[in-house]
Amino acid sequence: MKRLLVVSAHAADFVWRAGGAIALAVAQGGEALVVALSYGERGESGELWKEPGQTLERVKTIREAEARRAAEVLGAGFVGLDLGDYPLRVGEEALWRLVDILVDFAPDVLITHTPKDPFNPDHPVAYEAAEKARQLASGAGVASAFRTIRPPEFWLFEPHQPELCGFVPNLFLDITPVWEKKRAAMEVFASQAYLVRYYSERAEHRANHARRISGFKDIERAEAFQRVLPQVLRAL
Template sequence: MKRMLVFSAHAADFVWRAGGAIASVCAQGGQARVVALSYGERGESGELWKDPKQTIERVKAIRHAEATRAAQALGASFECLDLGDYPLRVNDKAVERLIEIIVETAPDLLLTHAEKDPFNPDHPVTYQAVEKARQLATGAGVASAFRTVRPPELLLFEPHQPELCGFVPTLFLDITPVWEKKQKAMEAFASQGYLRQYYSERAAHRANHARRIAGHKNIERAEAFQRVLPQVVRSL
């Protein structure tokens, strides 16, 4: 039973980029914990701000409800650190909290954003904070004077425009069996409904790539990830 931990810069990022992976782990009896660093209340909730009487606190409440419903549709839990967005600032106290979460969860799989993104300043900040927390939570791979966990596999999920972010897929995941769950999770985010079509099309494109690589003709939807660390195996 695998344990997955997902760090999302904003409340909805995990759905678009890793919803299928989360649903796949949970469908196989695993556990998935989603932690958003912010609600994306300022820069990720444009539909909600069309209301002239809208407030920050109301947007946060709506986004929390949407993210919770989306996570439940995938079989995961959701929580938010509410650090604010655009810009997202992760101070030492927040990094310590990320370390605590990693140690508490002791994940087998750790997912977060790619290292670069010229269109979203919050995504690289999240990567840097998570990578630092991962190294500290695992004792940088050696025995330490504080509690550590076994190093999890670190995967970066696909940015909105991968070719401009230095993102090179090294893993394609077939999410065809859980595609309906990801669709339901995407539908939970009325605040960013315009992204549903884009990520539905992206899943179909990645499935095309996966079919050509693996020769499996029944892959209809897929998600792409990039490994940060080499895979260690006992045999080929």
């Protein structure tokens, strides 16, 4: 039973890239929590801005509602920090909020964005914040003068264009048993409905890779991740 924490730059990132992992953790008796640093109201809500007379506050309200509903579908808790987007800025106060969330939730696995993304200015900022918060929350794995947690596994989820973001998948997760939950969560985001097909197809592509690697022929949908830290085993 795993405790999974996902740090998402915008309200919907967690659904496209780690929705299956979240649903699977919950289905297996674990807990999941999503932290959205922003709602993506400025740069991630193009469909909403096509409506005449649209306002920033209304878009933000819609995006927050979508994010909370999607997290609910997946069985996860949701925290929105509302830091704004394009550009996303994580100041010291927000960083310590994130540290407190890590310490209180004490995840077994932490997932966030890649440190490089030439098409999105906010994703690397989210990575930097999550990485710094992880180090502070775990005390770099040694005794400290402040409250710390056992270092969680640290994964990066797949960016939209992985080959341009330095993403090297070294972990494939079979999400076949929870695929319908992920699909339902993706469909909550009417503000980015065009991405549902893209990430549905991506799940099939990664399942093909997972089948070839593992020989498990029943994998129909998968998500790809990159482990940042080495795996530590106590038995072979």
